[in-house]
Amino acid sequence: MKKINLILFIMNAFLLCLLFFLYDPFSFFPKTYEDSPLLLEYDIEQIKSLQLILETPNEKMKYNFKRMESIWYLSSREGEGFKIANFDSLDKIFNGLKNLHKFEKEKRTILDSEFWGDRRLSIVLGNGDGKLMEIEFGNCIQVVSECLVREKNSHIAYTLPYSFSSLLPDLKLTHFQTRSPFAGLSFSKIVKISYTLKGVETYSVYKDGEIWKTVPDLPGEVEKKNIIDLVTRLRNWSGDDAIEIDLKSRNKLSVSPLQSLAVEYINESGNKERISVDDIGSISPGKKIIEVNPFGQYISMPAFNWEYWHFYDIKQLLNSAD
Missing domain, CATH: 3.30.1560 (Mago nashi protein)
Known part of the structure; x- marks a missing residue:
């Protein structure tokens, strides 16, 4: 009889444990996918x-x-x-x-x-x-x-x-591949922004210590808020598509940039680096092909996207009180 009671006790204990794990009455185990532990244990x-x-x-x-x-x-x-x-x-x-x-x-x-x-x-x-x-x-x-x-x-x-x-x-x-070549740049790392038309630098703004200066040199003080606004526009400047261009198509485009927008910044090693976005012409009406250097990647962009930089007046960067 004792042996039978022991067997019954073990069977009941087993069934109780089984029911406990199946129904989890005290909610020890997550019941939904969203409540479960994350697979990725790293930030x-x-x-x-x-x-x-x-x-x-x-x-x-x-x-x-x-x-x-x-x-x-x-x-x-x-x-x-x-x-x-x-x-x-x-x-x-x-x-x-x-x-x-x-x-x-x-x-x-x-x-x-x-x-x-x-x-x-x-x-x-x-x-x-x-x-x-x-x-x-x-x-x-x-x-x-x-x-x-x-x-x-x-x-x-x-x-x-x-x-x-x-x-x-x-x-x-x-x-x-990016459609926004300047999107990842941090404002604090940027030291120069320049626009070049047919090989001639039309205007630029650069950081001298903690002060921003313009070329050509303008009387007045460059306002930091205006530089931040300019960098924000740079970061948001985007084309339609990242594209691949074969050698035959590349040979139909300009060897020298028609216009360029370039940004110099300080990398994590403390050295200067430069990203240049070069207008190298069109392969379809209303579309410009830009080459992002030194990376050699290409982006298709509406031609009117360049108008802001082409007609930009750096006097806008000066303190409004000047």
């Missing part, structure tokens, strides 16, 4: 490099991003020079990463053959000194509201209520 500000790898049966794409100061740069091939990245595209990726959760209720042990579909997407995050973590995005089960995610080399996968790939509808290189 976005800690991330200084990101590698995006996509494999399909027909191709493999790899994009390498790195952050220096407030600017993100992009390269698609080993040994290739970096170009200025599209911050909006990266923001979508980072916002998606910040919202990944480890929903324990929906986790499963899974084989690689079950995890991967035809499209293999992985993201490698680094802090500049090494790899922080690598996240893999796998198959979607039946519907795109049940998609798998895991850390690399783990057989524990979690279910996402959406497809992470939906945040990356376009994986062309130009999708990740």
